[in-house]
Amino acid sequence: MNATLNRRDFIKVSSLAGSGLVLGFYLPSKENESLFAEPLTDFSPNAFVKIDPTGTVTISVAKSEMGQGVRTSLPMIVAEELEADWSKVKIEQADAHPTKYGSQGTGGSFSVRGSWQMLRQAGATAREMLLTAAAQSWNADRSSCRAEKGFVVHSSGKKLSYGDLADAAGKLPVPTSVQLKDNKDFKILGKAIPKVDTPEKVNGSAMFGSDVRVKGMLFSSIEKCPVFGGKVKSFDAAKAKAVSGVKDVVNLENGVAVVATSTYAAFKGREALSITWDEGQWANQKSESIKKMFEDAVKQRGSVEDYDGDAEGAFASAATKVEAVYEVPFAAHATMEPMNCTAHVQSDRCEIWAPTQSPQGAQNEAARILGLPLDKITVHVTLLGGGFGRRLQSDYVQDAVKVSKAVNAPVQVMWKREDDMQHDWYRPATYNLMRGGLDKNGSPVAWLHRVAGPSSRGLVVGGSTPQYKIPNFMIDSHIKETGVPIGAWRSVGPSQNGWVVESFIDELAHASKKDPYEFRRQLLTRSPRLKRALEVAAEKAGWGKPLPKGIGRGIAAVEGFGSSIAQVAEVSVQPDGTVKIHRIVAAVDCGPVVNPNTIEAQIESAVVYAMSASMKDEITIARGRVVQSNFHDYSMPMINEMPKVEVHIIPSTEAIGGIGEPGLPPFAPALCNAIFAATGKRIRRLPIRPEDLKKA
Amino acid sequence: MSSFTLTVNGKKHTVDVDPDTPLLWVLRDSIGLTGTKYGCGQGYCGSCTVHVDGEAIRSCTMAIESLSDKKVTTIEGLSPNSSHPIQQAWIAHDVPQCGYCQSGQIMAAAALLSEKPDPNDEDINASMNLICRCGTYNRIREAVHVASENMRKKELGQKGGK
Numbered sequence: 001m002n003a004t005l006n007r008r009d010f011i012k013v014s015s016l017a018g019s020g021l022v023l024g025f026y027l028p029s030k031e032n033e034s035l036f037a038e039p040l041t042d043f044s045p046n047a048f049v050k051i052d053p054t055g056t057v058t059i060s061v062a063k064s065e066m067g068q069g070v071r072t073s074l075p076m077i078v079a080e081e082l083e084a085d086w087s088k089v090k091i092e093q094a095d096a097h098p099t100k101y102g103s104q105g106t107g108g109s110f111s112v113r114g115s116w117q118m119l120r121q122a123g124a125t126a127r128e129m130l131l132t133a134a135a136q137s138w139n140a141d142r143s144s145c146r147a148e149k150g151f152v153v154h155s156s157g158k159k160l161s162y163g164d165l166a167d168a169a170g171k172l173p174v175p176t177s178v179q180l181k182d183n184k185d186f187k188i189l190g191k192a193i194p195k196v197d198t199p200e201k202v203n204g205s206a207m208f209g210s211d212v213r214v215k216g217m218l219f220s221s222i223e224k225c226p227v228f229g230g231k232v233k234s235f236d237a238a239k240a241k242a243v244s245g246v247k248d249v250v251n252l253e254n255g256v257a258v259v260a261t262s263t264y265a266a267f268k269g270r271e272a273l274s275i276t277w278d279e280g281q282w283a284n285q286k287s288e289s290i291k292k293m294f295e296d297a298v299k300q301r302g303s304v305e306d307y308d309g310d311a312e313g314a315f316a317s318a319a320t321k322v323e324a325v326y327e328v329p330f331a332a333h334a335t336m337e338p339m340n341c342t343a344h345v346q347s348d349r350c351e352i353w354a355p356t357q358s359p360q361g362a363q364n365e366a367a368r369i370l371g372l373p374l375d376k377i378t379v380h381v382t383l384l385g386g387g388f389g390r391r392l393q394s395d396y397v398q399d400a401v402k403v404s405k406a407v408n409a410p411v412q413v414m415w416k417r418e419d420d421m422q423h424d425w426y427r428p429a430t431y432n433l434m435r436g437g438l439d440k441n442g443s444p445v446a447w448l449h450r451v452a453g454p455s456s457r458g459l460v461v462g463g464s465t466p467q468y469k470i471p472n473f474m475i476d477s478h479i480k481e482t483g484v485p486i487g488a489w490r491s492v493g494p495s496q497n498g499w500v501v502e503s504f505i506d507e508l509a510h511a512s513k514k515d516p517y518e519f520r521r522q523l524l525t526r527s528p529r530l531k532r533a534l535e536v537a538a539e540k541a542g543w544g545k546p547l548p549k550g551i552g553r554g555i556a557a558v559e560g561f562g563s564s565i566a567q568v569a570e571v572s573v574q575p576d577g578t579v580k581i582h583r584i585v586a587a588v589d590c591g592p593v594v595n596p597n598t599i600e601a602q603i604e605s606a607v608v609y610a611m612s613a614s615m616k617d618e619i620t621i622a623r624g625r626v627v628q629s630n631f632h633d634y635s636m637p638m639i640n641e642m643p644k645v646e647v648h649i650i651p652s653t654e655a656i657g658g659i660g661e662p663g664l665p666p667f668a669p670a671l672c673n674a675i676f677a678a679t680g681k682r683i684r685r686l687p688i689r690p691e692d693l694k695k696a
Numbered sequence: 697m698s699s700f701t702l703t704v705n706g707k708k709h710t711v712d713v714d715p716d717t718p719l720l721w722v723l724r725d726s727i728g729l730t731g732t733k734y735g736c737g738q739g740y741c742g743s744c745t746v747h748v749d750g751e752a753i754r755s756c757t758m759a760i761e762s763l764s765d766k767k768v769t770t771i772e773g774l775s776p777n778s779s780h781p782i783q784q785a786w787i788a789h790d791v792p793q794c795g796y797c798q799s800g801q802i803m804a805a806a807a808l809l810s811e812k813p814d815p816n817d818e819d820i821n822a823s824m825n826l827i828c829r830c831g832t833y834n835r836i837r838e839a840v841h842v843a844s845e846n847m848r849k850k851e852l853g854q855k856g857g858k
Binding site for chain 2: 066067068069194195197198199201202203204205206207208210211213219244245262263264265267268334335336337338383384385386387388414416417597601604605606607608609611612630631632636637638639640642644645
């Protein structure tokens with residue numbers, strides 16, 4: 001930079017440098033400062049908003065973008081209150097910070113609803129300060145000024161841009177309380193705004209974790225013990241080290257890392273490793289044993305999780321009794337981008353580039369492993385090639401930190417698809433004994449749900465309490481160790497319990513010879529919001545109207561993540577047992593709408609994700625290992641199977657709800673209920689197998 | 697290791713790799729074109745789809761040694777400024793969610809349209825057999841149809857002159 005640079009030139013340089021990264025006017029030295037008579041400064045009243053003197057508004061996104069659209073929806077909230085010109089807003093992905101942004105964990109469909117108030121506050125605070133700055137500069141009354149599309153406009157018609165006001169606003173005290181906008185005045189929120197990162201995702205320039213390239217970096221691939229919890233007993237690295245491009249081999253105790261000059265050389269080096277494993281206590285685990293353990297467990301009452309009245313007594317004296325067992329398999333996340341992370345560990349610091357849903361978790365893990373304070377650990381959050389809960393874990397971050405430390409160089413650890421499939425944190429497999437009792441009028445008087453599942457009560461039991469008014473109910477559980485790691489899988493507990501509850505209530509409706517929609521509707525007295533969603537879905541789908549021969553209609557409604565969603569499925573079953581979905585109609589109440597574009601996309605997405613777990617393959621265990629390894633034996637729905645999905649967003653003044661997950665739980669039960677309507681066959685074991693439905 | 701010369705996006709590159717190295721890793725690790733993605737390494741998912749002499753192939757299972765004298769086009773070289781009708785339709789329909797599979801989806805769609813300018817739904821089902829875990833399939837289908845229509849309109853406009 002030379003001394004003849006004038007202010008205009010500097011502004012140009014600043015706004016061109018780096019995409020979305022505002023260098024602005026933080027001039028680093030006195031020397032630079034002397035370039036200008038009056039140095040202007042950025043206006044940055046909080047962690048989320050920065051306005052530079054050119055008028056560029058930069059909004060920080062502290063949640064992880066994994067396709068759900070947070071890089072668009074969260075800045076929309078700030079921009080709305082700020083009265084910013086959306087076309088001039090730049091987005092900056094925040095690095096991990098222990099406190100600055102609150103929780104950066106991205107999960108539980110919580111990004112929008114958890115940030116809603118805070119981000120509105122952030123935008124409104126900035127807006128109020130810009131208004132004050134303008135009023136002061138005009139010596140005008142504050143109430144004669146209004147904010148509009150990046151300007152403060154005076155009642156006389158004169159106006160100042162946010163850029164012009166940035167320096168003055170930055171010198172004002174930050175107000176402690178500000179007025180938020182009335183929802184009816186929203187100009188940005190509620191509009192179907194295209195996602196800000198779409199352009200970079202159609203030309204190959206989008207940066208995912210695996211696209212990170214750092215000077216001098218090496219590539220690594222890790223052979224992990226195939227049995228959960230197993231360890232390296234001994235290994236011979238001689239042949240691996242002889243593979244061209246292989247630089248080093250590192251013992252990580254739970255696996256052996258090959259470090260090379262390219263990913264493929266690391267893969268080849270792995271194949272040349274000879275490892276003896278200590279397979280540990282789960283070496284003989286298998287799916288059949290897990291099922292047997294669950295089956296035996298539900299013979300006795302377990303820990304009572306939730307209850308009302310005397311469900312066992314009411315069931316014993318019920319006029320009609322219905323009993324059924326529902327089985328859910330383990331499911332893998334299978335994000336399109338396999339787990340990976342890049343780390344550069346140096347003696348006194350560590351820099352990490354991670355596609356993570358848990359930036360602070362990654363930072364904590366690295367600090368723990370390296371014995372460094374948090375402020376010496378920088379975590380850059382890249383785009384995530386899918387998350388779905390898998391990337392809430394930090395195992396792949398640990399890998400990269402450990403390997404980089406061992407070889408003293410920046411390293412990218414890339415998991416193979418097979419590693420990703422076999423070392424996941426799976427959705428729990430569960431075994432559900434369901435008992436329901438009806439009185440002589442066909443009204444439900446007892447509901448008993450006994451569930452057996454692995455390791456985590458929350459993941460197994462979550463979402464099992466029925467939303468319906470049943471005077472006597474009880475949920476009890478048996479939580480058993482299986483050795484299989486389990487974790488949050490898009491929509492978590494409700495992903496399996498939504499299917500169990502909404503299938504079994506359908507069984508009770510049929511047992512009482514009532515219409516399944518009406519039966520539910522009459523029992524939703526405690527959940528008016530869900531009742532409304534049910535009614536809208538039924539109405540839009542034409543519930544009760546005749547369908548072509550062979551097509552069945554099913555309905556399901558599930559409340560969760562602060563939203564209420566009902567779905568109607570229309571399906572037919574071919575003579576060979578394959579299921580064809582003709583249409584899905586969804587009605588959604590998620591409170592105030594941020595971006596209908598992403599709401600529609602998330603419901604479609606949830607439907608496909610639910611299709612995979614309910615209609616495709618399952619994860620099974622044999623000899624302590626996951627049997628499935630890639631997309632040939634853990635297959636995915638493809639474009640030819642994609643049904644039409646109609647999304648109806650219900651205008652709502654309810655509290656704002658989540659949208660990434662709640663579209664998932666109603667799908668499987670709506671589908672299975674429709675199959676029952678079409679064929680008279682009740683699916684009680686997922687995934688649906690053609691042989692279960694094949695005509696004899 | 698051996699030396700291989702290949703043309704990628706109109707530019708010649710010489711790389712030193714083992715002969716069995718898949719094109720995918722040559723693109724990503726040797727040449728630095730990271731738009732082409734690794735999804736499964738077995739040709740199942742299609743995230744690594746590129747064009748070889750204009751045809752859509754899965755680069756994760758194509759060894760570099762089989763590519764001499766072939767012209768490779770990746771997502772980075774499909775068009776300057778994202779101007780290909782498929783890219784334009786993808787933007788107009790806001791197709792991507794996570795976006796990881798979309799380079800492959802776009803390359804497969806572009807190859808389909810150059811072979812069949814007016815594909816029907818069955819053609820799309822047959823050619824677009826790539827996995828999208830976010831489930832953008834309906835938008836992909838719409839965008840392919842719209843791109844096809846826009847290409848025809850453009851052609852008609854050009855033929856008609858002024």
